[in-house]
Amino acid sequence: MNLxxxxxxxxxxxxxxxxTKQGVIEEMVDFLAxxxxxxxxxxxxxxxxDREAKMSTGxxxxxxxxxxxxxxxxxxxxxxxxxxxxxDFAALDEKPSHIFIMTLSPENHTGPHIQFLAEISxxxxxxxxxxKLIRTADPDKMLxxxxx
Amino acid sequence: MTEAxxxxxxQLALIITAARLGGYLFSRLRxxxxxxxxxxxxxxxxxxxxxxxxxxxxxxxxxxxxxIPLSPELYxxxxxxxxxxxxxxxxxxxxxxxxxxxxxxxxxxxxxLIAAFGxxxxxxxxxxxxxxxxxxxALFLGTISTATSVGITARILTEKRKxxxxxxxxxxxxAVLDDVLGIVILAIVVGxxxxxxxxxxxxWGQIGWIATKAIGFWLVATALGLLLARRITAVFKKFKSPxxxxxxxxxxxxxxxxxxxxAGLAMIIGAYITGLALSRTDLAHELQERLHxxxxxLVPVFFCTMGMLVDFxxxxxxxxxxxxxxxxxxxxxxxxxxxxxxxxxxxxxxSLRIGLGMLPRGEVALIVAGIGxxxxxxxxxxxxxxxxxxxxxxxxxxxxxxxxxxxxxxxRRPEKEPGRETSSIEIELPSPDIAEFLRNRFIRALRxxxxxxxxxxxxxxxxxxxxxxxLFMLVQENSTLRITAAEQHQRVARLMLLxxxxxxxxxxxxTQKMKSLQSMGSDLVSDLF
Numbered sequence: 001m002n003l004x005x006x007x008x009x010x011x012x013x014x015x016x017x018x019x020t021k022q023g024v025i026e027e028m029v030d031f032l033a034x035x036x037x038x039x040x041x042x043x044x045x046x047x048x049x050d051r052e053a054k055m056s057t058g059x060x061x062x063x064x065x066x067x068x069x070x071x072x073x074x075x076x077x078x079x080x081x082x083x084x085x086x087x088d089f090a091a092l093d094e095k096p097s098h099i100f101i102m103t104l105s106p107e108n109h110t111g112p113h114i115q116f117l118a119e120i121s122x123x124x125x126x127x128x129x130x131x132k133l134i135r136t137a138d139p140d141k142m143l144x145x146x147x148x
Numbered sequence: 149m150t151e152a153x154x155x156x157x158x159q160l161a162l163i164i165t166a167a168r169l170g171g172y173l174f175s176r177l178r179x180x181x182x183x184x185x186x187x188x189x190x191x192x193x194x195x196x197x198x199x200x201x202x203x204x205x206x207x208x209x210x211x212x213x214x215x216i217p218l219s220p221e222l223y224x225x226x227x228x229x230x231x232x233x234x235x236x237x238x239x240x241x242x243x244x245x246x247x248x249x250x251x252x253x254x255x256x257x258x259x260x261l262i263a264a265f266g267x268x269x270x271x272x273x274x275x276x277x278x279x280x281x282x283x284x285x286a287l288f289l290g291t292i293s294t295a296t297s298v299g300i301t302a303r304i305l306t307e308k309r310k311x312x313x314x315x316x317x318x319x320x321x322x323a324v325l326d327d328v329l330g331i332v333i334l335a336i337v338v339g340x341x342x343x344x345x346x347x348x349x350x351x352w353g354q355i356g357w358i359a360t361k362a363i364g365f366w367l368v369a370t371a372l373g374l375l376l377a378r379r380i381t382a383v384f385k386k387f388k389s390p391x392x393x394x395x396x397x398x399x400x401x402x403x404x405x406x407x408x409x410x411a412g413l414a415m416i417i418g419a420y421i422t423g424l425a426l427s428r429t430d431l432a433h434e435l436q437e438r439l440h441x442x443x444x445x446l447v448p449v450f451f452c453t454m455g456m457l458v459d460f461x462x463x464x465x466x467x468x469x470x471x472x473x474x475x476x477x478x479x480x481x482x483x484x485x486x487x488x489x490x491x492x493x494x495x496x497x498x499s500l501r502i503g504l505g506m507l508p509r510g511e512v513a514l515i516v517a518g519i520g521x522x523x524x525x526x527x528x529x530x531x532x533x534x535x536x537x538x539x540x541x542x543x544x545x546x547x548x549x550x551x552x553x554x555x556x557x558x559x560r561r562p563e564k565e566p567g568r569e570t571s572s573i574e575i576e577l578p579s580p581d582i583a584e585f586l587r588n589r590f591i592r593a594l595r596x597x598x599x600x601x602x603x604x605x606x607x608x609x610x611x612x613x614x615x616x617x618x619l620f621m622l623v624q625e626n627s628t629l630r631i632t633a634a635e636q637h638q639r640v641a642r643l644m645l646l647x648x649x650x651x652x653x654x655x656x657x658x659t660q661k662m663k664s665l666q667s668m669g670s671d672l673v674s675d676l677f
Contacts, residue, residue: 054650110388110596114647115615118640 189455238423253321
C-alpha cells in the first residue's frame with residue numbers, strides 16, 4: 001500500500017491544542033470537518049467515541065489510532081496529529097500518547113481502511129522515526145518521514 | 149448448419165455423460181478418473197460404438213478426412229477444454245518453486261527430449277520402416293515420441309496434492325520446455341520433409357526462422373506475462389466484479405493461446421503462460437475456484453475426445469512394432485528425464501517420479517501424428533502405432549505415478565523453503581458458535597478491505613486470504629480461531645480481528661434489547677395447535 005496516495009500535507013496537524021482524550025478527538029474531527037469532506041460532524045464524532053468506548057485505541061509507544069465507521073464520509077478520511085507533551089489516552093502501556101492517526105471510513109463501502117492503519121503502524125514501529133516525528137513542527141518534514 | 153449443430157449437441161450429451169460415468173467407475177476401482185474418461189472415449193468413439201449409433205443415415209461420430217477423426221466443432225470444444233486445463237495448470241504452479249526448479253526442469257526436459265527423439269527415430273530404422281535416421285518417417289516417429297502431455301500428470305498431481313512438490317514442479321518445468329522444443333522440432337521436421345520432397349536439400353534458413361519465432365514467442369510472452377501480470381489484474385479489478393475479472397482473465401488465456409498458435413507453437417503453451425503469469429497475483433485462487441465448475445464439465449470432454457481418436461483396426465498387423473515403440477517411449481522418458489534429475493537434486497525415488505511424470509504423451513503426439521498422416525509422411529499403420537504409444541504411456545503412467553509418489557522425500561537433501569517463516573495468532577472463544585460468528589464477521593470484514601478469501605477444499609474450516617503480497621491462513625477448530633501469517637502481514641490481520649472481536653459487544657447489546665426469549669417463542673408457536 002502506498003501511503004503517499006492517502007497522506008498529504010493537508011492531512012497533518014503539527015501541534016494539537018487539546019490536552020484531554022475527548023478534546024483530542026474533537027479537535028481532530030473538527031480538523032477533518034474543515035476539509036469540507038465531512039457531511040455530519042456530530043455523527044463522525046459519535047462513531048469515533050463509540051469505538052473508543054469499546055476499547056481505547058491508545059496503543060504502545062505513544063501511538064493512538066482513534067477511528068470510526070460512519071456514513072458522514074464517502075471515502076477514507078485521514079488525519080495525523082502530534083501532541084508534544086502527550087495526552088492520557090488510556091493507552092495499553094498506560095503511557096501518554098503523542099502521535100495520533102485518525103481514520104473515518106464509510107460504513108458499507110469496500111476499501112483498504114484497516115490496511116492503511118496496519119501500514120502506518122508498521123512505519124511508526126521505528127523508534128527513531130517516532131522521535132523525529134514528535135520533535136519536528138514542520139508538516140512537510142513530517143510527511144516525508146511518514147512516506148519515505 | 150442446424151444438422152451439424154444438432155449432431156454436436158447429441159455428441160456432447162453422450163460425451164459428457166460417458167466421460168463422467170467412466171471417471172466415476174474408474175475412481176470406484178481406485179484408478180484415476182482421467183483413465184476412465186479416456187476409456188469412455190474409446191468405447192463411444194467413431195472406431196467403436198460411436199460408429200454404430202445412427203444419426204441422419206450415418207454414424208453419430210462419423211470418420212472425418214485427415215488426421216483427426218472428429219468433427220471440427222467437437223474438436224473445437226476439446227481444444228477450448230485443453231486451453232482451460234493448461235490455464236489452470238499454470239495458475240496452480242507455485243512460481244517461486246518453478247523458478248527454483250527451472251534449471252533442473254530444463255535438464256529434465258532436454259534429457260527426455262533427446263532420448264525420446266533419438267530412440268523413437270531409431271526404432272523406425274530398426275524395424276525397416278525408414279532407410280536411415282534422416283528419413284521423414286523416422287523423423288516423425290521421433291517427434292511423436294517427444295512431447296509429454298503434461299495435462300494427465302498435472303491432473304494426477306493435483307488430485308494427490310503434489311503439484312507444488314519439487315518433483316511436481318520439475319516435471320511441469322520440464323514438460324513446458326519439452327513442449328516448446330517438441331514444437332520447434334516439429335517445425336524443423338515438417339520443414340525438412342517439405343524441402344526433402346522437392347529440391348532434395350535442407351532449407352536451414354527457413355527452419356531457423358521457424359525455430360527463432362517459436363522460441364522468441366515463448367521467451368517474450370513469459371517475460372512480459374510475469375512483468376505485467378499485476379498491472380493487468382489491477383486494471384481488471386477496477387470492475388469490482390469477480391465474474392467480470394474471471395471472464396477477462398480467461399479471455400486473456402484464450403487470446404494468448406491464439407497468439408501462441410500463430411507463432412507456430414501449440415495453443416496450450418499460450419494458455420499455460422497466462423496461467424503461470426497470473427499465478428503470482430492475488431487472483432490465482434479466486435480464478436481457480438470460479439473456473440472449477442467449467443473445469444469439471446469441460447475437461448473430461450477433452451480426455452474423452454482423446455480416447456475417441458483411438459483406431460483399434462489400425463493397430464492390427466503392427467502390434468509387435470507398436471509394443472516395442474511404446475516400451476522404447478517409456479524407457480526413453482524414464483531414463484532421459486530421470487538421469488538428469490538423479491545427477492542434480494534428486495535421489496532414485498525422486499528421479500523415478502520425474503521420469504514417470506514425463507511419461508504420458510497425448511494431444512501433441514496425436515496432433516503431430518495427424519500432421520504426418522495428412523502430409524503423407526507416415527502411413528495409417530504408423531499413425532496407429534503413434535496412437536498405441538500414446539495410449540500405452542497414458543494408461544501406464546497414472547498407476548505407476550501414484551505408486552511412485554508414495555513414500556518419503558525424493559530429494560537428496562530435504563530443503564528448507566526460504567523466506568516463509570510464519571507464526572500463528574490464536575484466540576480461544578467461549579463456544580464454537582461464537583467462534584463461527586466471529587469467523588464470519590472477520591471474513592466479511594476482509595472482503596470489505598478487498599481481500600480475496602477462499603475456502604480450501606481439503607480442510608474443513610480453513611481459508612486462504614490474499615491481497616497483493618499479503619497472504620495468510622485462517623482456520624477455525626472448534627472454538628479456536630487461528631491466523632497463520634508471515635510476521636510482516638500480521639499487523640493487518642490483528643487489527644481487523646480486534647475490530648470484529650469488539651463488534652461482539654454490539655451483538656451482546658442487541659440481544660439485551662430483544663423481547664424475552666420466552667415471549668418470542670410463545671409468539672412463534674401460538675395458534676399452532
